[in-house]
Amino acid sequence: MAMTLSADTHFQRKIVFFNGLLPALLLILDSWRGKLGANPLEFVTRTTGVLTLVFLVLTLLVTPLRKIFGWNWLLKQRRLIGLLAFFYGFVHLLAYIVGDRDWRVLSIPDDVSKRPFIAIGMASLFLMVPLAITSTNAMIKRLGGKRWALLHRLTYLVAIGGVVHYYMIVKSDIRYPVLFGIAIAVLLGYRAWVAWKKPNKPPAGPKES
């Protein structure tokens, strides 16, 4: 079959999947070699938190790259990238439960109520749950493309919440959270700009099928 690589969805999926899990594999490898430093749980928490934001930025990058460069093949990998963000967010939560809460799960509600940055992080992660659940083809069909796309705009809120959460925990060196903030502002700003330039109401008249 003479298929170009940009049409080889199966191959792309394997590449995205493997590279997306590679940081987790390296974390496991470093942990096994005892190379996670003096405070391994803190390191895992921080690393998975940052990786969650990285994959959120990557999902938000898909639309601009399609529109600007015409890389439409990226669309087929977007849900996988989003699931990777959810995966790292979930590991981040586990690391918090083990490392910060010391397995005392019952102390979590109190912690959430006392520490606003935990509450924001938690809320952002929970907003990802419906997105992860509805990431299957069957769910897209069931919801209908329009409604599905609308629901998945929650990603914008998740990304903003994630960056605010990061900014609030940093003690004084704000470079990384600000960098993520700028990236997300640019990616969301691009969408706003496109929407403003081209009103999304379809022209009046008979609908084409």
Place this chain on the structure above:
Amino acid sequence: MNDPEIPANEVTPESVFLRRRFFMKASIWAGSTLATAGLYRAFSPRSDVKNTGAAISTIPETMPQIPLGANDKPNTFSEIAGYNNYYEFSTDKYEVAAKARNFVTNHWSLEVGGLVQKPRTFGLEDLLKMDAIERTYRFRCVEGWSMVIPWVGFPLSRLLAMVEPMSQATHVAFETYYDIKQMPESPYAGIDLPYVEGLRLDEAMHPLTLMATGLYGKTLPNQNGAPVRLVVPWKYGFKSIKSVVKITLTDRQPPTTWNLAGPEEYGFYSNVNPTVNHPRWSQARERRIGEGGMRETLMFNGYAEQVAHLYAGMDLRRNF
């Protein structure tokens, strides 16, 4: 089927096409894996730290050693020297050791002045000549982790006695060395520099308060505050100011760096206190570096017997 317009000899044979395709895919596998792993490694460097300090000879302890708890095992050198808060070099505790590697501390001088009878500038050799003792203390960071560290040094009280504080002196101010050329990342630290700290005079004169010149029997690694630092074991770690160049006796409470950065989060006293939480996290428990679980934080970091009298009658909630 071949397009009749293309001569048969210009059509890529299927085997060549497939081989080329295989080669491209393999390249993408290899390239993307290398790029991802490389990026990951670049942002999470792991470096081993070696103890390259010079040996310091110590004399036997003159005061009875404060007994460590049965479960207080000294941390390893690489834990102590590989996980540091030294914002002038990096705000990443894992990176400070590498970033401070070339910190030049030769020709060091420590100026001790202010309200004293005999102001004096000490050279590094003067400090290393002071009779050194070994003191193994618990060290509790305000971030919620702790270590046990075998320091080498001398009580600050001995240094202060040499300059003879005046009777009106009530506090001691400390200042860390600061040179942006040696500390190129310092503008991103997010705190005002040079780093300053302070103690009440009675805290500074307390026999537990140490000027450390080494750990594990050797001179201090740069990342741990070479060549000389303060160690106040019953206070959060940030009070134990590193790489001290200036000590000033004064008659008022001196400004302190973290208090200036966040007055509602970091008080002047900053005594370890499990009952007063940091606004962003609990101080009731701590993770001892090297251990899986967490342990209860002790009042005054376990030194209540020795220091609680300094704060008799004070509201430690307000004077946190």
